[in-house]
Amino acid sequence: MPAQEKKLLFNVNNSPHIRDGDTTPRIMCLVCLALAPALVWSLFVFGWHALVPIGFSVAACVATEWLIVRWRGLPRTIDDGSAVVTGLLLAAVCPPNLPWWAAVIGGVFAIGVGKQAFGGLGFNIWNPALLGRAFMQASMPDRMMSGEWPHLGFAGEWWKNLFHCLGGSFSGIAERIGTAPDAVSRASMTRAIDGGVDVMTGATILEKMHTPTAMAVVDELGNVTYHAPGALTPGWSDVLRGWFGIEGGSLGEVSAILLVIGGVYLLRKKVIPWDIPAFYLFTAAILGWVLPQPYKIGDAHAYTAWFHGPWLAHLGAGGLMLGAFFMATDMVTGPLTQKGRIIFAVGCGIMTMVIRLFGGYPEGVCYAILLMNICVPLIDTLTKPGVFGAGLKK
């Protein structure tokens, strides 16, 4: 029958009639994939029990999202995958020996208060995972401390031997790993508690670099001279431990290298923009190198010289890589334009280094990003793109 005589009814909707293939669930899925190497590494380094925070945090996030969206009477949103990403990121900034109930509390807070209270995906001001972490940091600081050193209990003899071999160049860590991980773990915990500060997890190298006390050297004549503490000039072994993740800390933060690999994957897949990690890391590195490092002589404060900072150790240590590639690049809580993203990233870098060097905490990534998140509406207003042809005379 000719089409002419047939009454056909086609779909009617508005243009454009073709769409790009990328979807929000795909973006979230790629973020999970990119995070996987670092999380798998944490299982390898800390053992199976690192699955506890990961599993409970993801489960708590997804369940909270589902419940609240259902309660608000909105269409289901858990299939967009954003709750899974929040759960994984939250676990990544928690210590591996976190009890399951703490992970659940963190997950419920991250989604319930960090995200849904603001209206759900797309409307939250703060990165939900980091807000969850800040909440746990404030409410259960002792649980959030980096109590655990890598013990490779899961890895078996072969790997332990390998690390022993590496011990030659990785001075210091070999004995710790090989001989008495538990003792070291206890020692580091005691030190942190004695210090009386809210120590961020993963700040092990950072912990040592955070206002250490000067060494007193007494010469033959009995004169006392003070030297800048050795922690402020970390050797290659310390730097490499941080970069490769043979190091205590939050479970997803340990290996800077694997986080960079995941981040580059996201860059190649065009999920995250290059400008945020680039400007964030560049700013942090420059400031880590330029700024004088504070230390203590007795009760007095002293500073090392300008332009002598251990910037490479700062880059590989703590949560900087996770923050630069996975946290600051959160689209929802970041600026819209490239100009805005650069301001945001530079701000994150400055805040991170200022907190690390001069603040009360050894690690500043979490609060730096949260603080810059609040500035995003202002940044967006200031960096509104110029409208084509605006302000010209007709």
Next chain:
Amino acid sequence: MKHYFRGGIHPPENKNGTVDLPLTKADPPPFVAISFSQHIGKPATPLVKPGERVLRGQLIAEQSGYVSAAAHASISGAVKGVVQVRHPLGFLVDALKIENDGLDEWDPSVKIERDVDQLPPGEIRKIVQGAGIVGMGGATFPSHVKLSPPPGKKIDTLILNAAECEPYLTADDLLMREYPEEILMGAELFKRAVGARRAIVGIEDNKLRAVTALRDAAGRIGSNIGITVLPVQYPQGAEKQLIYALLRREVPSGGLPMDVGVLVHNVGSAFAGYQACAFGYPLTERIVTVTGPGIRNPANLWVRIGTMAGHLLDICGFDPETTKKLVVGGPMMGLSMRDLEWSVVKGTNGILALDDPAAYSHRACIRCGRCVESCPSGLLPCTLSNYGEFDKLAEAEEYNARDCIECGICSYVCPSKRPIVQWIRMEKAEINRKKQMEVK
């Protein structure tokens, strides 16, 4: 000079289905329904009575105001009366139904020979107006209005829009390959009509055969019209973007190309202008690309204005099973039709039978910024989409919703599949409605 404009995307071109096919003439249909509303402006006023015999090219409806355009019979035959057809925007409009007598007899007023070299500007405008020529890229703005800039507006450059940046469409490409001389001579006439110093053809580098044809033709006829090849980028064919890419001139917000001394015409309009000036042909046929997954035999066809969509689709082997959506125009800015009760109008450059239902359910905006990055107008489409979703009109106006050119890039790139451009269209309509009420 590097030719670029801000933003833009590169969607799959999908022109391969028709770009190598020849230009063929579709058989005149058994009847035509010639719409009185084929242009922007007031509908034309019918001049003929049912039962009357009309000849091809005969004036059947005259323009009813300055911004309006005449309509001519595209076949010879008997007037059946006024019927209703669907306007591309979805509502029904009046059209004149003419039954084909198969003779295809021309009206005596056409097929004259005129020496176009000596035509004065006023005469060119009059002929273009009489031939019912409108913007043939799809916007259908009456051409004679564009050729008559108000006093005080000096036009120095005429741009021929040959970008054809929409995917699938190859109608302009074929026209340029087959009739390059006519197009350039039409451009010379338009140039003279507005007193422009120079004329430039802006064409994308995916139409190199057309570029060669135009350059050869320019040499043959001794024309100094520049043929500028532009890198492929959607929406190159958007007037303001094309002007910027070619001349680096920025049309003021809310202004017209003449504000920067430019006049833009589609190549199809220039061709029609030449046909009218040189031979007296009014606009009674045009090239239509019929393609898409639901078309078995895609084609570039010379189609009589008023041909019913169903007739055209039958010629091209239309498969109603795979066709979920029927689009008039390109896939980025074209309009989807609900049925086949419509006829080809002067602005119909393509008919696409698409299988993609594109019935996306949208999610919340995740502020990824892709729409911001690729918006050619420098807007924040995602922010505007939220204002649209939550009815915040004042904010939408403050965020320059009215500067949107509705190219559809924001909706195209959105990973949350939000119908962003549609919300902005609604905001624009609402803001304009309010403005009009304030004036009253």
